[in-house]
Amino acid sequence: MLTEFATVLVFIVLGAVTVALMLGVSRLLQPRDQTAVKLSTYECGEVPFGSSWVQFNIRFYVIALIFIVFDVEVALLYPWAVIFQRLGLLAFVEALVFIVILMAGLAYVWKEGDLDWVRAMQENPAGKGGK
Amino acid sequence: MNGPADLIFYILAALTVGSAILVAILPNIVYSAIALLFAFAGVAGLYVFLSADFLAATQVLVYVGGILILILFAVFLSHRISDVKLSNPARFHWQAAFICLSLFGVLSYTVVSTSFPVKPGTVYQPSTAEIGELLMTRYLLPFEVASVLLLAALIGAALLSRPEGRKGTSSDMEEPK
Numbered sequence: 001m002l003t004e005f006a007t008v009l010v011f012i013v014l015g016a017v018t019v020a021l022m023l024g025v026s027r028l029l030q031p032r033d034q035t036a037v038k039l040s041t042y043e044c045g046e047v048p049f050g051s052s053w054v055q056f057n058i059r060f061y062v063i064a065l066i067f068i069v070f071d072v073e074v075a076l077l078y079p080w081a082v083i084f085q086r087l088g089l090l091a092f093v094e095a096l097v098f099i100v101i102l103m104a105g106l107a108y109v110w111k112e113g114d115l116d117w118v119r120a121m122q123e124n125p126a127g128k129g130g131k
Numbered sequence: 132m133n134g135p136a137d138l139i140f141y142i143l144a145a146l147t148v149g150s151a152i153l154v155a156i157l158p159n160i161v162y163s164a165i166a167l168l169f170a171f172a173g174v175a176g177l178y179v180f181l182s183a184d185f186l187a188a189t190q191v192l193v194y195v196g197g198i199l200i201l202i203l204f205a206v207f208l209s210h211r212i213s214d215v216k217l218s219n220p221a222r223f224h225w226q227a228a229f230i231c232l233s234l235f236g237v238l239s240y241t242v243v244s245t246s247f248p249v250k251p252g253t254v255y256q257p258s259t260a261e262i263g264e265l266l267m268t269r270y271l272l273p274f275e276v277a278s279v280l281l282l283a284a285l286i287g288a289a290l291l292s293r294p295e296g297r298k299g300t301s302s303d304m305e306e307p308k
Contacts, residue, residue, distance in 0.1 A: 060204050060207075062293075064200055067200075068198065069285040071196065071197045072193055072281060078188075079260070083260050083267065098275060109289045114289045
């Protein structure tokens with residue numbers, strides 16, 4: 001098991017070294033004549049305005065919360081996925097019960113419009129967190 | 132354990148503790164959140180050294196990939212965050228010291244007084260299959276109850292984070308304006 005994780009470690013180290021090399025080489029080679037325009041934030045060609053410290057829309061938080069719940073669900077299903085061929089039908093039904101219970105939650109938030117962006121924007125056109 | 136593994140362990144431990152200290156002392160709360168990323172990742176590495184490969188993967192999946200995003204969103208959602216120059220000020224030193232030292236005492240007592248039996252022949256073996264086997268047989272009820280707990284968390288979170296004025300059921304949203 002440690003051998004497999006050593007592979008992960010090598011990957012992390014190589015990734016870090018690659019990033020450091022790329023930034024370092026570019027720092028060595030780049031011409032340095034900075035103007036105010038060059039130092040401004042790149043916003044896909046738009047002219048940036050205001051501060052980046054704005055209050056985000058609460059919708060992001062709801063989506064993130066729902067994501068975490070299903071993230072944990074997937075994490076709990078991994079051990080099942082490893083052995084379910086060995087345990088057969090019983091394990092399949094057990095996991096099905098597990099998923100169906102959480103599916104009820106998904107149906108609930110879907111029905112209540114918590115996954116809905118457009119309607120929220122129409123109701124709240126000021127868009128507290130928008131740009 | 133041989134030489135290089137020991138060295139990696141100490142690097143990981145230093146990374147975890149150092150990042151945790153940075154979380155506490157950095158003046159900008161967004162930097163604190165980023166430092167938390169490295170603390171979580173370091174803990175995942177420590178799980179590997181504890182022969183808990185499944186836990187390490189879950190740590191990366193749930194904490195690094197999920198909880199941290201949630202914390203960042205919570206920071207960005209803070210009311211009038213733009214008005215605060217020093218967003219992570221240090222206050223209540225004595226109270227914090229008291230609570231932290233008490234917690235440290237309880238935790239060290241637990242660590243010292245608990246025996247941690249090691250199942251022979253299982254160190255650094257893949258543990259996911261065994262966890263799955265136990266979840267499907269001996270710990271089936273906790274497994275299913277966990278899904279009910281997640282359901283409660285999901286509904287509670289959705290209900291609490293709903294903006295004001297949308298507290299009712301979905302029917303009042305379809306009323307014409």
